[in-house]
Amino acid sequence: MARTLDTVFSALADPTRRTILSxxxxxxxxVTDVAEPFEMSLAAISKHLGVLTTAGLITQEKHGRVKWCKLDPDAMRDASIWMQGFGQFEAVNLDAFEAFLETQFSDDV
Amino acid sequence: MARTLDTVFSALADPTRRTILSxxxxxxxxVTDVAEPFEMSLAAISKHLGVLTTAGLITQEKHGRVKWCKLDPDAMRDASIWMQGFGQFEAVNLDAFEAFLETQFSDDV
DNA sequence: GGAAACGTCAACCATTTGGTTGAATATCAA
DNA sequence: TTGATATTCAACCAAATGGTTGACGTTTCC
Known part of the structure; x- marks a missing residue:
């Protein structure tokens, strides 16, 4: 999927989609169960789930007539990493920052 | 400013605005210097800066006829913290991150 | 086979977004 | 004062977004 920062951030910009993620x-x-608490049509929720899928924030898998939705953390992590580069205003040593990230992520590959 | 997750994430969804932040x-x-590398009008950049300001991602301060733009990390950090809520997947540990920053800044103040 | 449940598709609509241009405002400088 | 620089405003436009409804294809179950 198009797991770009564009698609991830714009997917996260909608409160309905953030609620779905949580x-x-x-x-x-x-899908039907995701839609249940919202006061909007199933079709609208289906579209939201499509946006989340395109962004790589969730995956959807069909079993029988039911399509299961599941969080996919990679895209969010990419975005989060981008943001961490900003959390601190100035003069962060980028090489050290990347080395730090290495140590943080080294155990989940 | 309306520093909500909505405004922050949708501000971050645009590549021009992310470039401006970096x-x-x-x-x-x-403002004029921000606009210089982009192939779009100054008015368009001015709008983008307005979006970033509304989101709380930057502040703008006018001195004479020049309006200075400055990163404001708080809003981004709020969004980052929201994302960390999905932290069961996310290996970045904020405490460790802050400790890392300590080491980065301890010698240049 | 036929009906119900699950989910998407297509067409439509209103609003927002990201850009344009030209005029306007404010400040600096000669 | 006159003119240049810095920035925004207002009107406009095309495209994208978020929602609706109704029809449609699948799968399940009696």
Whole structure:
């Protein structure tokens, strides 16, 4: 999928989609169940899930007639890493920063 | 300013605005200088800077006829913290990160 | 087979977004 | 005062976004 910062940040810009992501933090869900708490059509939620999928923030897998939605953390992590470069205003040693990230991520590859 | 996750993430969704932020990481800049490398009108850049200001990602301060633009990291950090809520996946540890920054800044103040 | 459940598609609509241009405002400098 | 520089404003435009509804294809179950 087009896991760019553009698609990730614009996916995260919508409150409905952020709520969906936090719901999926608890557990994987079917599309209909994701839609249930929202006061909007199933089609609208389906579109939101499409946006999240394109951004790489979730994956969808169809089993029978049910499509399961599942968080996919990689895209969010990429965006988060980009942001961490800014959290601190000045003069961060970028090489050291990347080395730091290495140590942080070294155990999950 | 309306420093909500909505405004912050949608501000970050545009590549021009992200580039502007990384330019400001190096140094504070006047509006005209921010606009210089882009192939778009000054008015367009002025709008982008307005979006960044509304999101709380930068501040603008007028001195004479020049308006200086300066990174304001707080809003980005709020968004970053929201993302860390998905931290079961995210190996970056904020405490460790801050400790890292300590080491970065301890010798140049 | 037929009905219900699951989900998407297509067409449509209103609003927002990202850009343009030209005029306007404010400040500096000669 | 006159003119140049710095920035925004206002009107406009095309495209994208977020929602609707109704029809449609699948899968499940009796």
């Amino acid at each position: 719901m999926l933090l608890e557990d994987d869900m079917a | 330019m400001l990481l190096e140094d504070d800049m006047a």
